[in-house]
Amino acid sequence: VSSIDDIRTSASRGDVGPATARGPLDRHRILTEAVAFVDEFSLQQLTMRRLGQRLGVEAMSLYRYVDGREDLLDGMVEHVLAGLDADPHLRLLPTDGWQAFLQRLAHGVREVALAHPKVFPLVATRHPAAPWLRPPLRSLDLVEAFLEGLVDRGFDDEAAVEAYRAFSSFLLGHLLLEVSAHGAGTAPAEEPLADVTGAGDSGDADEAADAAGANEQLAGHPNLQRLERLLSQDRSLAEFEVSLESLLQRLELTLG
Amino acid sequence: VSSIDDIRTSASRGDVGPATARGPLDRHRILTEAVAFVDEFSLQQLTMRRLGQRLGVEAMSLYRYVDGREDLLDGMVEHVLAGLDADPHLRLLPTDGWQAFLQRLAHGVREVALAHPKVFPLVATRHPAAPWLRPPLRSLDLVEAFLEGLVDRGFDDEAAVEAYRAFSSFLLGHLLLEVSAHGAGTAPAEEPLADVTGAGDSGDADEAADAAGANEQLAGHPNLQRLERLLSQDRSLAEFEVSLESLLQRLELTLG
């Protein structure tokens, strides 16, 4: 049942977003609109046909610019991260320590993730071009800048690579959780617990259970029950800062 | 072109795995076979029709036991994680310090991830039932056990919740990167760099570029070039241990 609701949102009723009819197509415009579409609706709803519709064109036209759907998804990932490659502000600056550099880089990636929460799972899970290109730092330029920055500030090769690994794990884990919580709605504390009185008409008990959602079995979990408010608070920025700070301190130790 | 290759692997030619014809269907068997199918092929290739085929049944039969494809995917996530809920070995034992407890739990989740690398992205990205159920610790029981264990060992409420957040981020980031590297193949160092001589017949230069893969522009990246071997080494277990150890130490500090 729920998967049907999912499909019947506005995107499937032809309301497909801005059908701007400027000039001939090009890859950049396709990627921009694809990202905008996903931002507005969801990954699931993005199809070649609907994207064509949004661009005022038949789906087949897209194949001149993208090599099928997989290439479209790869292109979208590249597209949302492109700003990071370009931004000189995310380079090692003359006045920087490596900590300041990593701080800016981390927050830069975080901004991209928050700007496109529904695209970020793609950034996280698409197979990278090389096994050592670790999401979310998915471009050669970005990784090169990272390594150069650290080596420039006294890291030897091993330490720089270890820092790269630890930094990417940290970013990926944190940001993926942050965007996924974003999608799930922010205030389950407002949701009344298991309203067993069933307020309505329904034939079977399933509906009440559904409404209670994850709270259904919360009864058998005293700690969850007691900590629900605490768990529901959005601490993502503070958590990010604290974990990042802790990572930087750990890296500092390996510098010996 | 590549997406077609993707589709034309053995799973689409009717070679769909064990078509065991034992008794009537049930949800558990469906989930087991769905996970086995993805382990063997990929998420992309899993369709209701092919899964039915594998079970010796028409696709429509599945709808008696799973509420559509979305529910199937949710079920698979629950299914691969079910062992963790059950395992008393992942509970807080009388002899445990909280560090030993978290160590065992972390390694338990890691084993699940490595056992089903192609399923793990689902564990990582499916919307959790509640926003405070953070992947990869996706079950009420597991999170309850986590919180209970820490509170039992002297964490106050705030510290326990903070530990839960930090622990889940760490696990998610690390394991997602580990399984995705797993899929990408392990030895890009063996791959010869941009063989521009093009060895063959081809009309345009695209093929050589494709073969070079991510190495195409490695020329402009001196640090990547120099560190390629280092970057290609599989350090995942050591990295896991070190990051986990560091996390535990950090948590120890918050205990005051």
Place this chain on the structure above:
DNA sequence: ACCTGAACACCGTTCAAGT
């Protein structure tokens, strides 16, 4: 009770044909 045939609306993709 459990499974299926037939059907529907929708996909991605190709290719010859239009302009």
Place this chain on the structure above:
DNA sequence: ACCTGAACACCGTTCAAGT
């Protein structure tokens, strides 16, 4: 050069019908 009509093989899903 750029787009499309028509077609193909495949999807997920429903529902009345079979056993």
